[in-house]
Amino acid sequence: MSAKTSRLFMGPTEADVERAVARALTLRQAIDDHVTPERITRYVRALAETSAPSSAAGCLRGPVLTDLWRDDGAFETEHFSLDTNHAGSGELAVVTGDRTTPAQLWLFAHLDTISYLVSHPVGEGYRLVPYCYHLTQDGRRDAHALRYDLTTGQFVTVADGVLVSEGGSTRFEPAGGPALQSGDRVVPVTAFACDENGFLTAHLDNAGGVAALAVAAPLFARLGREAFFAFPDEEEGPAGSGNHMIARGSARIATACQTTPDLAVVVDMQQFGDAHVLGSGAVLSEYASGGRGSVTPPPLYRATTEFFSRLGPEAVSVCENGATRISRSDDVSVMLRTSSILLLGFPGADRHFDTKLPTAHLADLVHLTKALVYLSALGEVLRERRDG
Known part of the structure; x- marks a missing residue:
């Protein structure tokens, strides 16, 4: 067995994490300048105030995203490409970077709401x-x-x-x-509201996740970072034990894509445990739905938690969700292309109008968006490890 082949069986090392952290920290000023509470609020408000029932989300929220990106100058760079019918799947996607090779970092956030x-x-x-x-x-x-x-x-x-x-x-x-x-x-429906302490009340599942990806994408483009941003429809679906009762839009995307990414990040509103306080950061979960959804491989999970720990809370706060059970999302489709999936999200309550109106915190969405950009450095190192 050659040395290059044997690397396929090796996970990331401490040295890899150190390299990723060093590269990520060079992005900090650009991230802090771009990812502001005001910009996040503008995006999440516009999305939350636009109903997006499954199978109609692209028609309703696609124009909203286009207007937001146009207002922020996203289309002024050739490194930002919007596709409203990705590979004939009917799903909305953005590709950043020079696009000479397939993006090895995938980011997913479902565009639709319950209906x-x-x-x-x-x-x-x-x-x-x-x-x-x-x-x-x-x-x-x-x-x-x-x-x-x-x-x-x-x-x-x-x-x-x-x-x-x-x-x-x-x-x-x-x-x-x-x-x-x-x-x-x-x-x-409910009106969007943000109080003086940053607590949000709105139809947030998954307007918060979409806002995070949508704010991050133009910064990826400006920094020359290659990534594939997917905003699938029909993530929501009826209750059932089978994985593909839900996530139909992402299944169409996964089927249309002919490549396998080095890293995929699935972003959604996550339930949070008693130990978590809203406003303390984005949340990372190891597995979904008791293992019925995706399970992050131990080497990747360990490297990711160490990566965020070394970046420190001054740069970004990402908390482990621990034993709290989170629901399956678009990970059930993405895991058919790769096992290298991170379940990253923002904590919230009553996401489906369970007992009260949906609630989350603005600070967590800011940290989530920053985390996505920082992860581009980890993804880059993972690609280099693969290439030897």
């Missing part, structure tokens, strides 16, 4: 079919119904009302408007 299909009239409303993992406890939540208008070629709100969760079933009670029909989507 409900319209079944049939019942009483004062309509029976709904969850097109998501229905976590909403008994009670009433503000919601609206969206319909695709063939005349304008856009989605329009056809009814405001309430989503009623009761005894395991759901219905929508409209306050008025035309009769609902097949093809309409019902989405829970």
Whole structure:
């Protein structure tokens, strides 16, 4: 066996981590200048205020992202390329760098939100079919119904009302408007709010994760960093034991891609344990759904935790999520291409309007965005190790 071949069986070493940290720290000033609370707030507000039911997220949030990037000058560099139909998959993606070779760093954040299909009239409303993992406890939540208008070629709100969760079933009670029909989507809604302490209330799953990737991407481009940013639709899906009840959009992307990355990062809103305090940083989990989702290989997980530890909280704060169970996400698709997956996210509560309105913290989104850019240095070192 040659020395080069044997390296395939070796994980990253302490020397690799040291090199990655040294390179990452050279990015710190650029990261601190670009990743600001004000910019993160602007992005997450615009996304959270735009409903994006599964199978329609690209139509609704794609233009929002395009406007945000245009306002920030992202398209002024040739190192930023937007593809609204990546490899014919129908999914939105951005590639940064010179694009002469396939990007070896993948970053995923699902673009869609929870939503409900319209079944049939019942009483004062309509029976709904969850097109998501229905976590909403008994009670009433503000919601609206969206319909695709063939005349304008856009989605329009056809009814405001309430989503009623009761005894395991759901219905929508409209306050008025035309009769609902097949093809309409019902989405829970709430106004965006950020208090003086940085606590956010909004439809944050996964507006927060998308905002982090969307803010990071133009900086990757400006720094000349190669990466593939994927914003798949249809991550949300009905409850079920099979992995591909969910993450259908990322499955289409993974199928379309002909290469295997050295590192993939899947970003989503994560449940957090009692020991974690909102506002203390991004969260890193070793595995999803009790191991039914992806499991980060021990060498990669160890190198990543050491990488962030050596960077220090002055640069970025990333906390291990410990024993807290997190749900599967787009990792179930990405793991069919590579096992080198990191589950990085932002902590939050009531992501599916469980008992209260969804809540997170602005500081955690800032740290998450910074962490993504710093990880480009670790990904670079991993690629060099692979190439020998």
